[in-house]
Amino acid sequence: MVGSALKRLMAEYKQLSLNPPEGIVAGPVNEENFFEWEALILGPEGTPFESGVFRTSLHFPTDYPMSPPKMKFISDIFHPNIYPDGRVCISILHSPGDDPMGYETSAERWSPVQSIEKILLSVMSMLAEPNPESGANVDASKMWRDDREQFNKRAEVLVRQSLGLPEQL
Amino acid sequence: MTLNLEKIVKTDRITTGAQTISSFILFLYFPIGVILAAFRICLTINFLCAQILFNLLCFRDNMIRRAFERLYFAVLGIVHVQPNMKLHQRHCMLVANKLTNIDGVFLSILCNCSYACNEKHTSVLRWLLRIVNLHENPEQRMSLLETGNTSLLVQPESYPTCGAALLKFRSGLFDNEKQIQPMTIKLKRPFPISGGTLGSSWVQDLLWTYFCPLSVYEVKVHPVICKESEEAADLFRDRVRKSMSQALGIPCSNYDASDVEELIKRKKFESRRPQQHLESRQESAINPRTKMMAKQVKDILPHVPLPIILSDLVKTKSVDVTVANILEGVVKFVPETSISSPSTSQVVTKQPSPFKGAGFSRNAGERHMTLQEKKEAFLNKARENYLKKHGLQ
Numbered sequence: 001m002v003g004s005a006l007k008r009l010m011a012e013y014k015q016l017s018l019n020p021p022e023g024i025v026a027g028p029v030n031e032e033n034f035f036e037w038e039a040l041i042l043g044p045e046g047t048p049f050e051s052g053v054f055r056t057s058l059h060f061p062t063d064y065p066m067s068p069p070k071m072k073f074i075s076d077i078f079h080p081n082i083y084p085d086g087r088v089c090i091s092i093l094h095s096p097g098d099d100p101m102g103y104e105t106s107a108e109r110w111s112p113v114q115s116i117e118k119i120l121l122s123v124m125s126m127l128a129e130p131n132p133e134s135g136a137n138v139d140a141s142k143m144w145r146d147d148r149e150q151f152n153k154r155a156e157v158l159v160r161q162s163l164g165l166p167e168q169l
Numbered sequence: 170m171t172l173n174l175e176k177i178v179k180t181d182r183i184t185t186g187a188q189t190i191s192s193f194i195l196f197l198y199f200p201i202g203v204i205l206a207a208f209r210i211c212l213t214i215n216f217l218c219a220q221i222l223f224n225l226l227c228f229r230d231n232m233i234r235r236a237f238e239r240l241y242f243a244v245l246g247i248v249h250v251q252p253n254m255k256l257h258q259r260h261c262m263l264v265a266n267k268l269t270n271i272d273g274v275f276l277s278i279l280c281n282c283s284y285a286c287n288e289k290h291t292s293v294l295r296w297l298l299r300i301v302n303l304h305e306n307p308e309q310r311m312s313l314l315e316t317g318n319t320s321l322l323v324q325p326e327s328y329p330t331c332g333a334a335l336l337k338f339r340s341g342l343f344d345n346e347k348q349i350q351p352m353t354i355k356l357k358r359p360f361p362i363s364g365g366t367l368g369s370s371w372v373q374d375l376l377w378t379y380f381c382p383l384s385v386y387e388v389k390v391h392p393v394i395c396k397e398s399e400e401a402a403d404l405f406r407d408r409v410r411k412s413m414s415q416a417l418g419i420p421c422s423n424y425d426a427s428d429v430e431e432l433i434k435r436k437k438f439e440s441r442r443p444q445q446h447l448e449s450r451q452e453s454a455i456n457p458r459t460k461m462m463a464k465q466v467k468d469i470l471p472h473v474p475l476p477i478i479l480s481d482l483v484k485t486k487s488v489d490v491t492v493a494n495i496l497e498g499v500v501k502f503v504p505e506t507s508i509s510s511p512s513t514s515q516v517v518t519k520q521p522s523p524f525k526g527a528g529f530s531r532n533a534g535e536r537h538m539t540l541q542e543k544k545e546a547f548l549n550k551a552r553e554n555y556l557k558k559h560g561l562q
Contacts, residue, residue, distance in 0.1 A: 027540040031533040051555040
């Protein structure tokens, strides 16, 4: 099982290197352990997170692609669908069995047909369009709904932080 | 009409429904039927010779000939009962429904008239049984009626039905007639053997008729229908059809001869399919373990078509080797388009990726270095963009 997971991860790594999607760089943290990946996601244009480069970690189970990987933001992020500790709440990362929010259809869930690229693109579109219904971060949900200006300001700070720039220029 | 065409035109000769007893009796009867049919075929040759004799002696309408023909038919298993068999008018067009491919010939001999049909028969048969081919000589048909020598029987349905409904009548058969004589026939047999089936030939119908101990035709002659002076041909056709369907107590269907032809074609096409089933059976001959392995490979590489995985697995007998073969390009394939998740609406950014085309090294260290470089370049590019956007550079 570990062998096939490794082979599939290798195939996906190759695919992502040769044909990288827009705004995404992903690969294993080190060549010794293919089950720990790091991915950089560019904040989509025209959103509060524009130009930010967010560092995320992906942890793959040994029975990948049967089970989905676990994804976590390493960079600080303030977003309605990301838990304060960085865990991402997105349907593609849930196996069809578990449904913590009870609203997802199984078509949007994880299956071996999905891929790392699809996960990262989903996360990117999630950054662009937060889903306030599944509030992983209640404060962020509230702010995003009620005080967008404040939310945008907060996002701006995070973008600078992610780029290694001082908070005030 | 909600009646299905396949219920009007039978596809199976023997309808064995819930009546298992009658099919059992049919099974027992089978050898007798075959002997009977053989005997009747010999008798038919005898009958045809007698017809030649009658024709040569010019007994067109003769009491002896009538009696002789009826006797022969009775022995051949074709019996008719008719409440009123007298034709209302001589020398006019007879229109009848069609139940088998041979009842036209039978009826025409019975009514002492010519029979117009679509099928091509040899000239000897045509002369003997007074058959007029519609395609070959339409003039002959006209002249037959004009000279007033005889009546002409037509079956405008063109295809035999099982008697559940009337098909639409063919155009051009009696469009020019001033009056026509409708006739209706019903067929009863002791066994559930239908008279004519989808695409059956007259030979088949004749042999099955001979096989049956008895085929009882109920022939009814209805009052002459006159065409009204201003009536259009198709309206007249419909009127005749309606009156015949009422007389038979069956509905008029919306299907016509061309629909039946389509059905024949479709059935032919479907009958060719079993070959494909054979192929799939070969595929299932691949043992279940290989299938399990194929499923594993498919899970790892969902974009690879299953037949290609299977064909390679049969050779390698190992999941790992097959996966390696596919990844290394030893096995060629056309990728399947995978079902993309509806939630992944892709965000399109305008700038082209600056990292495209960077190769994928076989060396782990090199690969890692490239990745680190890429990350760095990615971050720098984003930072640059940010500063440019905010006019801070």
